[in-house]
Amino acid sequence: MMSTLDTLTAGIEYALYAAGAFFFLAGSVGLVRFPDVYTRLHALTKADNLGLGLVCLGLAVRAGSPVVALKLLLIWLLVLGAGATACYLVAEAARAAEVAPWTRGERR
Amino acid sequence: MDPVLGALAAFIMVTAFLGILRIERGPSGADRMLSAMLFGTTGVALALVLAEAIGSAGARDAGLVFALLGAVTAVAFVKRAWRAGE
Amino acid sequence: MTAIWWAISEGDTAALAVGAPAALAAALISLALHPDPLPVVRPLGLLRFAGFFLVHSVRGGIDVALRALKPSMPIDPRIITYDLRLPGNTARVVFTNTLSLLPGTLSAKLGRDTLEVHVLDCAGEVTAEIARVEDRVADLFGVRLAPHAGGAC
Numbered sequence: 282m283m284s285t286l287d288t289l290t291a292g293i294e295y296a297l298y299a300a301g302a303f304f305f306l307a308g309s310v311g312l313v314r315f316p317d318v319y320t321r322l323h324a325l326t327k328a329d330n331l332g333l334g335l336v337c338l339g340l341a342v343r344a345g346s347p348v349v350a351l352k353l354l355l356i357w358l359l360v361l362g363a364g365a366t367a368c369y370l371v372a373e374a375a376r377a378a379e380v381a382p383w384t385r386g387e388r389r
Numbered sequence: 390m391d392p393v394l395g396a397l398a399a400f401i402m403v404t405a406f407l408g409i410l411r412i413e414r415g416p417s418g419a420d421r422m423l424s425a426m427l428f429g430t431t432g433v434a435l436a437l438v439l440a441e442a443i444g445s446a447g448a449r450d451a452g453l454v455f456a457l458l459g460a461v462t463a464v465a466f467v468k469r470a471w472r473a474g475e
Numbered sequence: 476m477t478a479i480w481w482a483i484s485e486g487d488t489a490a491l492a493v494g495a496p497a498a499l500a501a502a503l504i505s506l507a508l509h510p511d512p513l514p515v516v517r518p519l520g521l522l523r524f525a526g527f528f529l530v531h532s533v534r535g536g537i538d539v540a541l542r543a544l545k546p547s548m549p550i551d552p553r554i555i556t557y558d559l560r561l562p563g564n565t566a567r568v569v570f571t572n573t574l575s576l577l578p579g580t581l582s583a584k585l586g587r588d589t590l591e592v593h594v595l596d597c598a599g600e601v602t603a604e605i606a607r608v609e610d611r612v613a614d615l616f617g618v619r620l621a622p623h624a625g626g627a628c
Contacts, residue, residue: 298397304536305400305431309407311543312427318419319593320552321411323539323581325423329430330576331536336397336434340441352449353437359456360433365572367426367463372575372583372593374467375419376554382593385551 290342297339304332317383318375326368330361394442398435405431422466429459514565517617524615528573531608535578539595551597554583555628557590557605560620561613570612577608597628 311324337357341350408427415421432455440448542550561567571582571590579601584591594601606623613620 295393298393301434302397302400304540305404305434307540307543309404309427311539312423313407313410314543314548315550318417318423319581319583320550320595321420321423323593323595324543325426326575326581327532327535327539328543329427331533333430333434336438340437343441356433356437356453356456359453360430360459361576362572363456363460364426364430365575367460368575369571369582370463370467371419371422372581376584376591380417380419382552382554384553
């Protein structure tokens with residue numbers, strides 16, 4: 282028999298997955314729709330990292346174990362740091378290669 | 390296996406496949422690199438979700454390794470692979 | 476680092492026999508490779524920064540997600556040059572990486588005393604917003620900054 286508390290935690294867990302899935306989708310849509318490498322980086326770095334954070338949070342709620350939750354948090358922080366650094370490196374390389382940023386009014 | 394976790398994993402996989410469009414369209418090497426970065430993040434998420442679904446802590450470590458490799462690939466790409474005009 | 480190892484091995488104390496010496500060795504090697512003394516992060520500042528970062532990185536994700544999904548795709552991007560006030564390389568790198576995760580800003584090139592920032596939508600007080608983030612990073616390292624001169628996007 283599921284208690285009310287179990288139902289509540291499961292509800293929170295699934296809501297976090299749904300929100301995470303939404304941001305993964307938005308990140309990919311941005312990667313396809315946005316007009317240049319810089320704007321695509323915005324979508325990838327911010328939306329996908331938030332998506333992963335929400336999925337990790339949902340998994341932590343499910344696991345209900347502090348040490349697993351800590352490990353999930355560490356993995357998320359690692360991806361955040363690596364993602365932000367990778368994002369900077371690609372943006373800087375694009376600047377160095379003189380990739381002009383897209384401006385409004387240009388064809389996408 | 391909890392069907393919700395299965396559905397979540399399948400959905401994340403679909404969003405990763407969208408990234409293939411960007412590999413095809415490019416236009417530059419940097420744009421294709423973005424798809425690789427996308428596979429990195431979605432790969433971590435997939436490993437973690439599947440680890441929970443099959444109840445294997447080892448698969449969680451796969452997620453950790455994905456996260457570490459993601460950092461290295463971007464550095465390697467910028468330092469070695471991409472030159473202007475490609 | 477030993478604490479991190481403990482979390483990675485999911486609380487397996489037997490793994491500490493391998494992990495603890497490895498963590499110590501890694502710490503010593505990274506200290507040897509890093510010539511300058513690392514700036515000290517203030518615990519209270521870290522807590523405040525973590526709260527600020529969490530709230531605004533969520534805002535950042537929502538902002539870019541909506542822009543990507545809206546059929547009209549409302550963006551007006553530009554690259555602006557921001558004059559840095561933060562001293563020290565470590566603080567600047569933290570600032571650079573933080574900006575890329577917050578709403579509408581993406582660090583493109585860290586110069587000697589400037590930072591090129593790619594702005595997703597030039598409407599609004601972008602420079603003031605960036606200056607507020609810089610203040611937060613300064614607080615993390617216990618530094619006080621003069622008010623930013625501001626500037627148009």
